[in-house]
Amino acid sequence: MADAEPQDIQAAAAGEDNTGIERAVRLAQRRKWLTRLAILVAAVALVYALWYFLVGRNHVSTDNAYVNAEMAQVTPLIPGQAVEVRVRDTQAVRRGDILVVLDRSDQQIAIAQAQAGLAEARRRFRQNVATNASLSAQVQARGADITAAQARLMAARAEFDKARIDLQRRQALSGNGAVSGEELTEARKSYDSAQAQLAQARAAIAQAQSTRTAAQGQFEANDALVRGSSEDTDPAVRAARARLDAAELDLARTTIRAPIDGTVTRRQIQLGQRVAQGTPIMAIVPLHKVFIDANFKERQLRRVRVGMPATATADIYGGSVTYHGRVAGIAGGTGASMALIPAQNATGNWIKVVQRLPVRIELDPREVAANPLRVGLSMEVEIDISGR
Numbered sequence: 001m002a003d004a005e006p007q008d009i010q011a012a013a014a015g016e017d018n019t020g021i022e023r024a025v026r027l028a029q030r031r032k033w034l035t036r037l038a039i040l041v042a043a044v045a046l047v048y049a050l051w052y053f054l055v056g057r058n059h060v061s062t063d064n065a066y067v068n069a070e071m072a073q074v075t076p077l078i079p080g081q082a083v084e085v086r087v088r089d090t091q092a093v094r095r096g097d098i099l100v101v102l103d104r105s106d107q108q109i110a111i112a113q114a115q116a117g118l119a120e121a122r123r124r125f126r127q128n129v130a131t132n133a134s135l136s137a138q139v140q141a142r143g144a145d146i147t148a149a150q151a152r153l154m155a156a157r158a159e160f161d162k163a164r165i166d167l168q169r170r171q172a173l174s175g176n177g178a179v180s181g182e183e184l185t186e187a188r189k190s191y192d193s194a195q196a197q198l199a200q201a202r203a204a205i206a207q208a209q210s211t212r213t214a215a216q217g218q219f220e221a222n223d224a225l226v227r228g229s230s231e232d233t234d235p236a237v238r239a240a241r242a243r244l245d246a247a248e249l250d251l252a253r254t255t256i257r258a259p260i261d262g263t264v265t266r267r268q269i270q271l272g273q274r275v276a277q278g279t280p281i282m283a284i285v286p287l288h289k290v291f292i293d294a295n296f297k298e299r300q301l302r303r304v305r306v307g308m309p310a311t312a313t314a315d316i317y318g319g320s321v322t323y324h325g326r327v328a329g330i331a332g333g334t335g336a337s338m339a340l341i342p343a344q345n346a347t348g349n350w351i352k353v354v355q356r357l358p359v360r361i362e363l364d365p366r367e368v369a370a371n372p373l374r375v376g377l378s379m380e381v382e383i384d385i386s387g388r
Helices: 005-056 106-176 180-224 235-252 365-370
Strands: 059-068 072-074 078-087 097-102 255-257 262-265 282-284 291-297 308-316 320-332 356-363 378-384
Touching: 059 365, 078 365, 106 180, 106 235, 180 356, 235 365, 291 320, 291 378, 356 365
Parallel strands: none
Antiparallel strands: 059 291, 059 378, 072 282, 078 097, 097 255, 262 282, 291 356, 308 320, 308 378, 320 356
């Protein structure tokens, strides 16, 4: 028993030494891996710092971006029933292609009425010209009537003077009996008759002057309708021509054509449907002129300026296709401020929310033609703000 105790003590001491050595080894390995990890973290931090100072701080990016386009709304300018619908959704069309044909019956009737109105206006102008010549002749005739009446007045005045002198002579001789009473009575009768004829001649002149004034007024009123005008420049003719042009324009508008090149979308008209004026019946998207509306955070836009280069990738193609473009403009208000119901922040429970501002990115048309985009597709956009 006494011999066994030293051996146990030696074995225990050896075990303790082995445990200490293993612990030291583990601590050394841990320090080694921690050192390596620290070096790796430092290297990553250094690489990130270099990337940030050389590249990252000169770029801003967002994945809150979508494809958009200036779509053309197709609306009929006149009401009517669709008798032909020549396009379908997703169909590509060129500017001027016929999209829809409306019924033309009403417009053709309106054209016939306008043509009749124009012919009537032309005939009325020619009638006014002829009437003008007739009224001018009447004015001249009334002037001749006045001259004749003045001649008759002069004759009546001469007859009156003669009758007055004869009456005065006979009245002077009637006192000594040289003139009979019958002769004196006849002289008085002649004087009264000459006086009546003189008054009648004066009235005839006044009547002739009044008639001439009336004829002159009619002539001037009619002349005002044709003075300085020809058959083509007459206001009534031009108004009738304008009504005819409007009717012809309405007839042309029964054929609805594509206003731009693009792809038909949201077709809302069917054959036989009656459409109202100004009601949207379809839209045309110009896929060759799409752009990107990228919504950047307000802090990202401190150095963004119009004209800066940008790159974009589309989720539909992934990172294999990169689009290049430039900043075309920055919106005048945030999305929240331009919403249908803007946010009301004047409350006691207000929480600051980082706002986003739409930035328009115009793309290279050749790249868009090679890899077409559609309105609404998600994009990732990066803007180079280095100023190079």
